[in-house]
Amino acid sequence: MSLSNADDIALSEISATGPQPPLPKAGLVGRSPGQQAWARLRRDRVATVSGAVLILFVVVALAAPLIQRLYGVGPQQQFQDALDGLGMPLGYAGGITGGHWFGLEPGLGRDIFIRMVYGLRTSLVIAVAAAVITTLIGVAAGVLAGYLGGWVGAVIGWVTDFALAMPFLVVALALVPTVTLRFYGPRQAEPAVFRAGLLIVVFAVFGWTGAARLVRGQIVSLREREFVEAARASGVGLGHMLFRQLLPNTWAPILVSFSLAVPSYVTGEAVLSFLGIGIVDPTPDFGAMIYRSIDYLQTDPTYVFFPGVTIFLLVLAFNLFGDSLRDALDPKSSR
Amino acid sequence: MRLRTAAAGGAVLALALTLSACTKNTGQHDTAGNTRTSTGVIDTNPKDSLGPAAEVPDARKGGTFYVLKQAKISHLDPQRIYSFVGLMTAPLYSRSLTTWKDDGKGHLTLVGDLATTPGTDVNKDCKTWQFTIKDGLKFEDGTAITAKDIAYGIARSFDPDLTGGPTYLQEWLANTPQFDTAWHFTPKAAALPPGLTAPDDKTLRFEFKMPHCDLPFAASLPSSAPLEPDKDTGVNLDSQPLSSGPYRVTKNVPGVELDLERNQYWDPATDPVRHQYPDKFVFSFGPDRDAANNRMISDSGPDQSALAWDDVPSSLMARVVGDTNLHDQVLTSPTPSEARLSINVQRVTDLSVRQALNYAIDRSDLIKTLGGPTVASPVTTLMPPGTIGYQQYDAYPAGDTGDIAKAKQLLAGKTPELVLGSADDSVDLEIATQLKNNLEKAGFKITVKPIPEDSKLDETKEKNNPWDLYVDNWAADWPSGASILPPLFDGRKIQDSGNSDTSYVDDPAIDSEFDRVLALDPAKQGPEWAKLDQRIMKELAPAVPLYVDVRYELHGSKAGGLFIGSVFGYPAFTNAFVKA
Amino acid sequence: MLRFLVKRLLSAILVLLAVSVLSFLMFFALPRDPVTAMCPKNCDAQRLERVRQELGLSDPLYQQYVGYMKGIFVGRDLNSAQGGHCDAPCLGYSYVNSEPVTHTLTRVLPVTLSIVIPAAVLWFGLGVGLGMTSALRRGTLLDRLAIGFSLTGASLQLYFVGAVLLLVFSYTLHVVPVPHYTSILVDPLRWADGLVLAWVTLAFLFCAIYARLSRAQMVETLSEDFVRTARAKGLPRSTVYGRHALRAAITPLITIAGMDVGAALGGTVVTETTFGLQGLGRTAWDAVREGDLPTIMATVLIAAVFIVVANIVVDVLYAAIDPRVRLR
DSSP states (O other), rough: OOOOOOHHHHHHHOOOOOOOOOOOOTSSSOOOHHHHHHHHHHHHHHHHHHHHHHHHHHHHTHHHHHHHHHTTOTTTOOOGGGGTSSSSBBEEEOOOOOOTTOOOTTTTBBBBHHHHHHHHHHHHHHHHHHHHHHHHHHHHHHHHHHOOOHHHHHHHHHHHHHHSSSSHHHHHHHHHHHHHHHSTTTTOOHHHHHHHHHHHHHHHHHHHHHHHHHHHHHHHHHHHHHHHHHHHTTHHHHHHHHIIIGGTTTTTHHHHHHHHHHHHHHHHHHHHHHHSSOOOOSOHHHHHHHHHGGGGGGTOOHHHHHHHHHHHHHHHHHHHHHHHHOOOOOOOOOO | HHHHHHHHHHHHHHHHHTTTSSSSEEEOOOOOOOOOOOOOOOOOOGGGGGGGOOOTOOOOOEEEEEEEEESSSSOOSGGOSHHHHHHHHHHHHOSSSSSEESSSSSSSSESSSSSSSSEEESSSSSSSEEEEEEEOBBBSSSBOOOOHHHHHHHHHTTTTTOSSOOOOHHHHTSSSSOOHSSSSOOOOOOOOOTTTEEETTEEEEEEEESSOTTTHHHHTSSSGGGGGGGGGOOOGGGGGGGOOSSEEEEEEEEEEEEEEEETTOGGGGGSSSOOOOEEEEEEEEEOOOHHHHHHHHHHHGGGGGGGSOOOOOOOHHHHEEEEEEEEEEEEEEEEEEEEEEOOTTTTTOOOHHHHHHHHHOOHHHHHHHTSSSTTEEESSSSTTTTTTTTTOOOOOOOOOTOOOHHHHHHHHOOEEEEEEEEEHHHEEEEEEHHHHHHHHHTTTTEEEEOHHHHHHHHHHHHTTOSSSSSEEEEESSSSSSSGGHHHHHHHGGSSSSSSSSSTTOOOOOHHHHHHHHHHHHHHHHHHHHHHHHHHHHHHHHEEEEEEEEEEEEEEEEEEEEEEEEEETSSSHHHTTOOOO | OOOHHHHHHHHHHHHHHHHHHHHHHHHHHOOOOOHHHSSSSSOOOOHHHHHHHTTTTTSSSHHHHHHHHHHHHHHHEEOOGSSSSEEEOOOOTTTTTTEEEHHHHHHHHHHHHHHHHHHHHHHHHHHHHHHHHHHHHTSSSHHHHHHHHHHHHHTTTTHHHHHHIIIIIISOOOOOOOOOOOOOOTTTHHHHHHEEEEEEHHHHHHHHHHHHHHHHHHHHHHHHHHHHHHHHTTOOOOHIIIIIHHHHHHHHHHHHHHHHHHHHOOOHHHHHHHOOOOHHHHHHHHHHHHHHHHHHHHHHHHHHHHHHHHHHHHHHHOOOOOOTTTOO
């Protein structure tokens, strides 16, 4: 599980963008730092390629039902006639045929391609939602702790330490099945959405500490800057101070933190499946698929290949994009 | 560019995987048929209870025999053993009143182990049983084993601190399931529970209030192992049991390693089944199924004289079955552990629906899902084929793939909505998915409800559990219908929780049949149980028999003398040796 | 400095207390009932209740909690079902493993330490090495290779890489033995032999962040005035890079390393599962599955101690290395 506190420190290297007096609205000369960053990002080939790959993944995930209609096979359909007596797919390379592009799952004989398309959807929804929520909580906690300091800061700091010290996996193992049982009647099928939502909550409870520490550090350094003091002297309200003065100057590291959080939740979700508490059958899920396929390394390498390479590309694209984003936002750190 | 190098890394990985994927699977596997039926009886001829056991062909003394297993053995204390690995390991260091002479091919007889015969039914009413203890029996410290030590061992199992083991002897002696309140055990004291006496060093008597014709079978479990009262260390006996068998525990690191070395005081002349071939047995815990079996495939170093206790995983099966070089290292046999789809008859009250379920089931696809004939073997009877007196029948003949038309006909247009409770681990959920898709073809509407794996067993054992269907497993403690049908279908035993009758069948006519057969001489019970099995399925259809587990294990090329025990269906170590 | 330490320690103790209370409560919310697990067949409700009482699991929660916590500091008297008297520090008696939990911990802790510490040294060294190399050879093929390598690692999953490496190097080529644990005190060679695969895998996966960070730091530092001054003074390259530049770059690296090691010591479930090693993570995991309360409490607390201590150590180190940081 890499809900590590490493990233936030790495990110804190991107110094807060510094004093930014209100920008000239329709200047003909200057470009805002945001525009500059965007331009830099567009010039960066790595960013363009990885960004395109990410968009492709998102489109595939969104268009899953459409793809199913075109492809003609559903994620729950079984093709056990195409399996041998041991439940292994017949034919070449894990049962790849014109009808089953990536072959069939051993055992149940479901189509790997369409399950990957739907699985991508589950994984991305969980990862993006978890990243959004943890970032929001983290920013809120970080800003409050950093700006107000004092006992509020101390309490938030303590809660952060506490969340770090609670063993994530043990809590997840205790929480996921228990909560599921409490929410749904014993004869009610639990919708896949619920399990996914639960995983998002579990990630949210533990994942916000990184963003909180990062933002807190940024705010603390900004607090002493002249432009903040000037605003304070002019007697602006807390809201104005936070939303007009402080936050606009920390969005860069937050954005990067977000882009790096998403892949860490994609892999985190796979780890939960690896340990048997992630998304469960029959809901198609990327993490669960990778976990199950890895055992077939020797007997059905095709089954390992497609999900394995896809998750590699997905995480790599996110990592590369996050890197480029950082470079674009902070020209100092780039080559 | 970073991009290109990272992509290159991925490409290397991809290439490696692709290269190994380019062989065509034509489905030609050599999976030799493996059926086995038991012809077992109680052997009362004292000669057959004598040692030494017949030599194993080609066996030699010496060497270290390794056993690789993922999970530790939960208890070593003979009075607390109930896990399969415990039951199969116990004979190495502990002896019981009776034991099974098993050739691993179906010839199975019950003989005396500590006792000279498998017990004498003094008044021919199964209420008073007497055992005579053999001469020359010794503990690992050289002290002679007496009837009093065996009685003390049984008395110990009344101690509520020492839970976990079988409770037959205690319940029969106290004549109540609340045996631990009926009689209080005091450690190291000479007092014995009611009905258990040791009039002299060589005689042990059981006097029951009710007839228990199965006592000789129950006495084969390790809970009848002897213990010197002075050597009783309470809960700590679990880490260092006192040996009465051919080996003794010399090192025990829980969850990591268990070493057994020769016990010099064990006399082969007193033992009808055990040998003392290897110098040492080393159990090493930790490696998972994949790791252990991959090590057997590699077959190098000390692993050559090792057994991977955990079955070859279905994901690795095609590799093992397809490799003829490995066939000498395979240990395979169907087991007496049977899975059935229990139907909760309190909820599914319509017999035709239960019969339709039986017709609709497609065992062929189910077994593919599980990993093929090397993992599971289909059954249509409630008793597994290894049971004494077993007769094959199919109450709802529908072939391997099920008879959807016949099922639809029985349902007559109804679409029963049923909830299938399933443990939430990946294998069980795959089975549930398979069953759902299978049964829905016949018009059922199935909801799969995942239950946390750890509590599934407890919850389906509650009388008022909310589910209609669930997959249950039953592995009997001895291969007689008496330890299968009455526990599973005797309605008088139904309580609020902890039920084995998870179909909740409660039929007085069947119950009185149980009483009638149980009072028969065990040797005559076999065919009667087979008839009753058929009657329950035809009249009540309380379950869909699915499959028996097939054991399929790998050992190293120098591990010899192993066979799959007929009683529990796990590898037996009594004949094990290390090849030169 | 002293004031800071005292404040930090007090807060840490509060964190540990909160962790202990929460994991205690969590246990009782688990779906698994340890008592039914102990009595697999033929146990009715009345008998189960008696077993529960023997194990002290039917006492009021606060009483059980206080008893457990008291045991850690002053020892406690357990009944015969739990092995009798238990000396301080008493972490309870595991009714699943039939041994005092302190025995379990002294057995599994060295395993986890042996996995994490050498792996951390390796991933730190590898990461910083790669990062420095690419910073000094900016824009060359070497730079690209180094960063590409570390990014590949960061985008792979541990169980995936572990499984592939095991298959190739252990099962097929027999280059490395199947992972196993031997105490370093018994046979250092066997110790290293049995764990090398785990170290390499962890290092490959974890080195990326260090490589990226040390590269960025180096690049930035190299352009600063004091480095230029040092170079101009005619100091040898190695002194400049090694003493001046690296020193400035190392502070954030130490921070991450401390956090990572703390977190890894507390949660190596996946590593231990992949390589079949019985360490702290795996033990905690098994304990949750088996409903083994004393073992859950002990493993969770130990893991929390690691994380909390790592946090403090990092703060202190930060001040020691970088005089600009003042601890308040």
